[in-house]
Amino acid sequence: MNSQTATPTPRPTTAIGPAGAMVEVPLYRLAHGRTGDKGDISNISVIAWREELFPILMAQLTEEAVGSWFAPRRPARVTRYPIASIAAFNFVIEGVLDGGVNDALNLDTHGKALSFHLLDFPVLVTPELAASLPDVHHP
């Protein structure tokens, strides 16, 4: 969506506000997920790596926030379905596929890659929590 999110390397963890307050981490450190499609509707699952991360996502990964994150693709509507029993959310994003496999001119008409855009969404957490989250391991 922009030059920052098109970069495959993880964003550095940067402090914002007063030192020691909160830090920004990409969503993939709190959750995993995948994309499915039906027509011009994309659904993206967001599954917390650990149960205690679910409330953080509930507070920050709102329908409005996800809608803004995908704004360049002009979604008509975003609906969030929380499923607390598996610490997961299902996001249903309508009108985000430029017409889907029917009409889109994109290479990825299914929008298979869209979950990886969402997984770069910035989430604010405490530095202590950030230190405990999984991250890409470079051998």
Add this chain to the structure above:
Amino acid sequence: MDTFKAGCAAGFSGDRIDGVEPVVKTLIDEGGHALIFETLAERTLALAQLARNQDPDAGYEPLLADMLRPCLGDCLRHGIRIVSNFGQANPPAAARRIRGLATELGLRAPRIAVLGGDRLDRPEQLDYLRGALPDGIDTGRIVCINAYQGAQEIADALRAGADIVVAGRVADPSLVVGPAMAHYGWSADDWPALATATMAGHLLECGTQVTGGYFAVPGLKDVPDMHRLGFPIAELGRDGGIVIGKARNTGGRVDAQTVKEQLLYEVHDPAAYLTPDVTADIGQVRVTPIGPDRVRVDGVRGHARPATLKANVFVHGGWLAEAEISYAGLQAEARARLAADIVRRRLGNTLRLRVDLIGALSILADDGGEMLSAHPHGTGRDIRLRMAAAHADRGTAERLLREMNALYTCGPAGGGGVRTSIKPRLNSISVLVPRDLAPASWSFLA
């Protein structure tokens, strides 16, 4: 009664065909009952119909014989029923091919059931659909209309002794619900049982997507031995629990993460997953690892099935033209942008053009090009320009290909590797139809 077990050996038409042997071997060792192949994505059926229009004996899964050759004998010997939508647009022809294959292999003649009723082409069906379709759909361009049928006829055919059930359009999870109904004697309104079986079918229907396919991110979500991923096996207890596992001695992984991702794949409202058989509700589902590559799924709830059936209407949708050219080294991205600008100016408003700078910005961009316009000009040194356009008229769409090809001599310096393609497009519209407009049926192959 023993626990129902079903394996899946294909998740789409075009899937690997060498996954079936480990699945069948595991089913034999563990006393399995059914083997499914899911080969019918929405669009696949329309392509199959076009193939059938050319040849009345075609229109079923092109790899049918290759899929079944390694497993047909074992399945017949061990009572493992084969249930699949590999009949696509021509289930009777697929059934005849399977009978021929059994003869070639020196096997006993299998009892093959053929499902029907999914294809809507009778005058009263078309009259109804003309009223139900949105304005602007040219009914003269319809390729095919098919309703999603359910599990009842699959179960009936199996109860009557079918070894193999050949379907066209049925809901993917019904491929598992049908044999489970036949196994346990469930009635068609046992909503909790049907809902659980539906989610078992949902977890199996994409093949390896629940066993480590479509999952790996190196360094974060690693999957062992992806070159030999195991296909999945589901156990479905009478008690309302599902256990997902995979074929023995294969690669891949089955754990809470792979199962949760597939559980929500292509789901909208988790409390109302609609199929012809039931309304399944996973709003309170639980996912629990119970052993190596074994995950229990329970807490699925079921409600009455929808009153209507979903039908897909496919119409001819004109032509898709795509072309690419590469630039490398000094000012590569600038040269690719210049090339795109030249083509735009040559074509004017004739075609709506999509521009991708592969290596700088492509997949995440929008068709309207707003993101690309806002994207700062970079200094990419290995860029492939892709342009795409669609048009009802083939000749008009082909103008893009000619302009891209002409960039060899008339474009920026050092452009190479032009590839062009033009393909017919199919558009689909989904409509809901009353059940009595599209009655399902089945019969044994005569």
